[in-house]
Amino acid sequence: MDLAQLREACSKYTKPAGFKPSYGTAGFRAEASLLHSTVFRCGLLMAARALKTGAATGLVVTASHNPVADNGVKLVEPTGYMLDQSWEVWADKLAVAEDTDALCNVIRELYQQEDIPYGSGTVMLAYDTRPSAEELVKAAGSGVQALGGLPIVCGLLTTPQLHWMVRHCNNSLKHTESTYYEEFASGFCTLVKGCKAEPQALTVDCANGVGAEALKTLSERIGAQLSVTLRNTGEGGLNEACGADYVQKERQFPAGMDDRQHGARCASLDGDADRLVYFHGMPAGNLQLLDGDRIAVLAALLIRDTLQKLPSDLPSPSVGIVQTAYANGASTQYIREQLRLETVVTPTGVKHLHAAAEHFDIGIYFEANGHGTVLFKPELIQRLHELGDCHEAAKDLLALVDMINQAVGDALSGILLVEAALRRRGWGLTEWADLYTDLPSRQLKTLTRDSGRKTDFTALQIKVKDRSVVVTADAETRAVTPEGLQSRINDSVSAVPSGRAFVRPSGTEDVVRVYAEAATQQAADDLAAEVARHVYDLAAGIGAPP
Numbered sequence: 001m002d003l004a005q006l007r008e009a010c011s012k013y014t015k016p017a018g019f020k021p022s023y024g025t026a027g028f029r030a031e032a033s034l035l036h037s038t039v040f041r042c043g044l045l046m047a048a049r050a051l052k053t054g055a056a057t058g059l060v061v062t063a064s065h066n067p068v069a070d071n072g073v074k075l076v077e078p079t080g081y082m083l084d085q086s087w088e089v090w091a092d093k094l095a096v097a098e099d100t101d102a103l104c105n106v107i108r109e110l111y112q113q114e115d116i117p118y119g120s121g122t123v124m125l126a127y128d129t130r131p132s133a134e135e136l137v138k139a140a141g142s143g144v145q146a147l148g149g150l151p152i153v154c155g156l157l158t159t160p161q162l163h164w165m166v167r168h169c170n171n172s173l174k175h176t177e178s179t180y181y182e183e184f185a186s187g188f189c190t191l192v193k194g195c196k197a198e199p200q201a202l203t204v205d206c207a208n209g210v211g212a213e214a215l216k217t218l219s220e221r222i223g224a225q226l227s228v229t230l231r232n233t234g235e236g237g238l239n240e241a242c243g244a245d246y247v248q249k250e251r252q253f254p255a256g257m258d259d260r261q262h263g264a265r266c267a268s269l270d271g272d273a274d275r276l277v278y279f280h281g282m283p284a285g286n287l288q289l290l291d292g293d294r295i296a297v298l299a300a301l302l303i304r305d306t307l308q309k310l311p312s313d314l315p316s317p318s319v320g321i322v323q324t325a326y327a328n329g330a331s332t333q334y335i336r337e338q339l340r341l342e343t344v345v346t347p348t349g350v351k352h353l354h355a356a357a358e359h360f361d362i363g364i365y366f367e368a369n370g371h372g373t374v375l376f377k378p379e380l381i382q383r384l385h386e387l388g389d390c391h392e393a394a395k396d397l398l399a400l401v402d403m404i405n406q407a408v409g410d411a412l413s414g415i416l417l418v419e420a421a422l423r424r425r426g427w428g429l430t431e432w433a434d435l436y437t438d439l440p441s442r443q444l445k446t447l448t449r450d451s452g453r454k455t456d457f458t459a460l461q462i463k464v465k466d467r468s469v470v471v472t473a474d475a476e477t478r479a480v481t482p483e484g485l486q487s488r489i490n491d492s493v494s495a496v497p498s499g500r501a502f503v504r505p506s507g508t509e510d511v512v513r514v515y516a517e518a519a520t521q522q523a524a525d526d527l528a529a530e531v532a533r534h535v536y537d538l539a540a541g542i543g544a545p546p
């Protein structure tokens, strides 16, 4: 490491005074103008991580579903997964170092403690459509170079595309953007070949983000087998009243979508195209959401149907579904009782779900918000290859392996998964929705359609003096501190039929989130409001009480 070069580079990216970025659930996020030093330091970190692992790493400049004025970074392991959790502490230490001296000290400590070899690490960089991207990618590249590394700017990509490229690069596979489309398209065409059902039209809300161009290219590669119409492709503001997060949380049709007629098939991506939800118009202009829980269930059905066709002398692979506490209780019950599959609950954040899914031969994981994927164990893939071309079912499963982004949740891959699963069953969205009925739930600032109600749902993400006073256990289903909070939540829940509620500090925003579910919408709303008040009272809420 050339110390003089490092010091000089570090001094060009000073941290704004008082700014204390934290890695959080999925990387750093903040108002874009604050982030130059943070992104530069992430460049340093990923160059060091590349040296430590002896393989290429990745960095995406994106703030996902956040407003356009924000930006952030997502950090990618050589496997294509998110940054190893054991290194998050280094990310935090680097990000908060006050000045050049402090930063160089952290670098020295990192090199010593992690035994980083000297050399040049490769870091693959990508960015989404935010106007602040150009400067921040430059900052990331400078960080990589400051440690003698090689930044490779892969361009404007969805987050999952960059994860996929890093994974393929390190597996010595073709890893161009074009190969990404080819593999996905070819897997999809294999799976729908011979389906009697015709492709059904799907309107996709692209959140005015990077997913629009990528989905356009993918659907052109696939041709007539996929019938998509793209909306919110850049004509409006990024994530502004549109996108997967908006549709899932607000339960509203996105801006620019006039498909409210009964039965219209629609889907939404988020700003960096790693989340996907489906929805359709119901009578009276209402919207029915088909969220990540349902995508997991549909994936499980497709996999079960296919596994049943494998030769019976083959040991059957273990299949499991990983969810978080936000999964609707009805989905968990359906998976356990009807699909008879094991479910595992982990804390929020894909890194936790992904790790749990790796324990199964086929691990399906989805957050309710539509972020997830399916992982196939390498040993299983090997066995499927050995079965060769003579078994249709093995071929189908291998097509699924190609079509599903196994590095990370991918909305484009998700659309192909859903469309293939529905067509192979000859189903529309109604049959999918009819598998089970969601319990009414309430979270975040979901607005009510019934204007007569008084509850202010923005209050369901509570601002408190210090959200770290809320500590949870048992996959975030139990509040350990502040003292007395959980017993108050228990009292509230026990009075409500089919009631369930939990609170947790957000890992991406300075708020405590409240979730509640119950047998009726009114009961879920009331329970959420009551629990919100407990948080406000016991965790030093600020502002007007909920």
Ligand SMILES: CC(=O)N[C@H]1[C@@H](OP(=O)(O)O)O[C@H](CO)[C@@H](O)[C@@H]1O
Pocket (backbone or CB within 6 Å): 025, 026, 064, 326, 348, 349, 350, 367, 369, 371, 505, 506, 507, 508, 509, 513
């Ligand atoms: C309730 C909810 O949707 N939480 C989201 C949100 O995390 P929070 O820690 O809740 O802020 O952003 C994460 C990153 O995108 C995502 O993994 C997670 O599911």
Ligand SMILES: [Mg+2]
Pocket (backbone or CB within 6 Å): 064, 065, 270, 271, 272, 273, 274, 275
């Ligand atoms: Mg996202």
